[in-house]
Amino acid sequence: MTEPDVEIIAQARRGDPLAWEKLVGRHSRRIYNLCYRFVGKLDQAEDLTQEAFIKIFRNLGNYSPESGNFVTWIVSVTRNLLIDHYRQSKSERMTVSIDQPLDADEDFTLLDTLPAGRPSPQAEVEQKEQAALLHRALKQLSPDLREAVILRDLEELTYEEIAVVLKIPDGTVKSRINRGRVELAKCIQRMRLQFGGSMA
């Protein structure tokens, strides 16, 4: 049975490097994927994951188990970092046009990183196309809607956890998720029409 987070966090706060290493090993996947879903680029996701962990390490003393779940806390720290990154990045502010050709840095990187070993090559290609489509549609959402959809439907956080992470009321969380899903579906619909049968 794995050691609970609370004990490891306590050890890490006392300065135990092995405990910190365990925490990084346990949560790096979630943080890395969260960053990647948000920015859509592997190199940026790596940089942001690193920054997020540095921030978590420095603020570990501020975390108390009574105030909430550790996962919610680290996701909250990462989310703040992602929003800061979004605000700083001028290129992110530019609306991505559907007419724009597929960006090699984004979609093809994604295609390459998806695990292989599907039942058939055709099914594999289709799944990769679908995943690329989803990522591209996610990038077209506003950051508020994007983070709500990512946290709920990709990171599978509960509505309450998302409310804690985003520091907004439950009703607003629900509303953002609803709008985000509808916008995501509309984006995918438009892209399917644009690219025709190849994306279908």
Add this chain to the structure above:
Amino acid sequence: MRLDCHEIEEYLSDYLDNSLEGEVLAEVRQHLKECPSCLGLFNEIKAALSLCEVMPQLDPPARLIEQILVQTTGKYQSWGLWEYFRDLFRPLYTSPRFATGAFLAAVSFGLALNAMGFSFARLSQLKLSDFTPRAMAQGFQRTVYLTYDNSVRRLNDLKILYEIQTRIDELRTQASNQPAKEKEKPASKKEEAKPQSSASAMESMVAMLWSPPRGLAEILRPVEGVDREEKNC
């Protein structure tokens, strides 16, 4: 209550989560039956959420974890022996191209070792002193000299064999031409000419074989024997 398409959109997500009740639920159901546009959007949302469920999670690269640890605690990752080897050989099982390259490199390394005089059969007899740069260079030099010596010897053997073959052909040609000349010339001259030609052929062969390469000693022994017997006669 009658909801329009825009209002229905706001309920689609809740409808998918089965969190609608009563009049609103009935209204959304009815609307989806009648409105193909909203039904299409609903199906698209459902498809997008299914896609989200099967989206694979990416593994963070090992070097990222390493960087995080160095940046925070300033220490490297504490790996066990198995984890260390698994990471060391990770490219072998993640990239077939790299695995092929590594195999070819191993074969080349084996050939180079062989050239330096290393043999797996002599593995138990090896000493630490055999791995000094001097010993390895000597082994390599020895192999190069042996290879060169063998090549030169074989080349010389071929040259000699070619010469012998040429001489034999010449003798045969002379022997076949001899009867025609005998008819034209008197009998006394015929007797003098025959030993002269065969003697000169034999002399040239002996001159040729006078200092044979060491590798041909076995081949030449019977030829010299025949030569001596002929001279004794």
